[in-house]
Amino acid sequence: MNRTKKFKQWESFDFGPATSTEKSKPRKDDSNVTKRKQYVKPNSSTSNKALNFHKELAPVAVSDLAVHPKKIEEVENWLKFAVFQDKSKTAKFLLLTGPTGSGKTATLSVLCKTLGISITEWITPIDQEYEYNRTNQIEQFSEFLFDAKYPSLFESSLNRLTLVEDFPNAVIRNPEQFCEILESCRYINQPIAFICTEAHNANVNLQRTLFPDEVLLKFNINHISFNSCAARQLKLALKRAEALVKSNPDVLKQPSSTVIDAILASADGDIRNAMNQFHMASLLGSGDLPTVKISTEEEKPGKRKRSKDSVKLDVMNKDQSLGLFHGLGRVLQPKRKQLGNSWRLVKNVGSLVDEFSIQPQMFMSFLFENYPKYFGDITDAAKAANILSSSVLLLDNWDRHESLEFALWNSILGLMVVNEHKVSKWNQIRGPVRIVKKDTNKIQEEWNGVRYSPMDQYYHNIIKKSDRCHKFE
């Protein structure tokens, strides 16, 4: 059973392979290469110790988890119910979703440890193996889920949980097959937990492809969705890390408070990320992590507006993906910065365009549907309408990918610039109206196949004394 991994020595925080010091060093520009060489040596001697950093920090008790207590309770209740109480012969499913580094895996493993449940996890086998076995991934996967009801020879605990976090590719490509597999293990008396990372991109969002609502309903899957770590929780976790640093002054040093602030600001609720950054910052050889002042010209997360001199880690500029509504908000409620007599847009327009260049049509329809509510003056609205109409013309007649982008640039920048009399109040975003044409087939049938122009239907109503056709009031 190569593919099942025992969790006896499970590192609760799944940081991936423990980062060696060389790897984790902040990537600076090439001028720093020589400098780096100097401190490679001392670090490599202590790399053994450094390896333990995450292990030391891994949450052991429930109180260590940087997750909202309610969520922990929810998961705990499910575990208790599914493993201990429920004696029915059906499989119990749990689905955990949430952004990266929100502590899904950690919560599950810590809870299992405290409750005395052993975890069997599916690891998708690498290619070589199934060449020998002559069975495909999907067969192996369903076999694994099915076999999970038999206790392992090495494991004395009777309380077991099967975990799937690493979904086989074949399943992702073929969600129907996944459904069949679920169907087949419906009557195994074994709790199974799935963990899906939330992603903004619909293509990689496993939850949407593998667990649409009807699947959740059909198999009675318990869905618990995690939020990203709250800033307070992150701070607590970093406090613990600081304590660890204090107890190991020979290998680690205390990062400066600005760096810690920067880590908190740039982690974006991702505790794994924050820990990695902290580890990097606390290594003895490293200098202060390069930080970037979040000036008003750069992108600035709205929450951290209060502290004027807030900083962000230079290395860790994550690709933030904006949701549709967020993007609409940015375009319709643009922030401006006064510069003498002129003004500048605060937000970077290019990144907005990039964000929506995949579905420009959809974004444009949303803009069109919602823009009037944000305009206070008909002069501006006329300009905006003109801009939208010219952009949509470009969209309709696109011949290259660039023209799609031109259209988006035109509309986004245009709407952001034109609005001089902004209406700043909360507006509900409405979806685009789809023009539904009437089903003309039936009317045509009644009229023996003659099709009357919709413009003349009014007369038909009168002549036939019916109201078969639409009447404009």
Added chain:
Amino acid sequence: MLLADKYRPKDFANLDYHKEQATNLKNLTKDGEFPHLLVYGPLGAGKKTRITCILRELFGPGVERLKMETMNFTTPSNKKLEIMTISSNYHIEVNPSDVGIYDRVVIMDIIKNVAQSQQLNVNAAREFKVVILTDVDNLTKDAQHALRRTMEKYIANCRIIMCATSISRVIPAISSRCLCIRVPAPEESVIVDILQSTCKKEDISLPPVLAKRIAQASNRNLRRALLICETCKVEQYPFSDDQKIPELDWEVFIKKMAGKILENQSIETLSNVRKDLYELLSNDIPAGVIFETLLRELLRKSDVSIRETVIKEAAEHEHRLVQGNKQIFHLESFVAKFMYVYQTFMQEMFGDF
């Protein structure tokens, strides 16, 4: 049956106007060979009548035995489509724009079906069948390109007759593969004559003054003229000279919309107008017609000094309307622009006082 259908001419000999064109068309069908046709012209000019005449000339009276069928299609994305077709043994008529953006599938499937089944009837006058596509100017670009390919491929046993109001939205690749025939709208005097002769056949006495008024109201649309005539008869018979001619409800609707625009130029009005526009569009009133009616109404009420700007803007937006697919964008843009122009004008006026 409505007058317009009852007395629709069935062959070239009975046509009332464009007689020279009729002889030409008749000569066209004499030969065994027959090109693809693209018949275009304004509404109610008699395009369809001429097409049926051509069919009759080609295939004889058998072509009048029509049957209606709903055909089912499946798009590549597994969406089921239904479309109404009218067919005889020799031809099939379909309006592919009924299925919106999936028109390409319909066109390809229908033409392929027709073209692949050979003419079975040995006694049939022609070796080919005819596919009639109506409203080709509403086809998507995609469908038009598909049509171009299929037209070439199946020319051996299938001819296509297309019907459109204007060829500006038909891609050149298609119009160059067809013989384009323009059917102009009949003149008012012709309409008056036809109204009179039709009424005579029905034993209705139509006063000449009313006939003239109806012809004017019909906007040189013969079908509409006949419909108005019949509507008038329903409302009041015997006719009187100064009888009220019922106005089209959507025209009234657009006039009301214009009234709103002129009364108050604000964002709320804009949103209101958008709702109205959606209603018009979803009831298949062509965007071009909406535009024209609206512009005429707005111009009537606006001052001479701004007319030039308004017309210029209208021309620009109508051009966009024809080029693009999202009509509502351009309509609304024009409305907003007009509001702006009108408001500025009004403010200047009041500034003078």
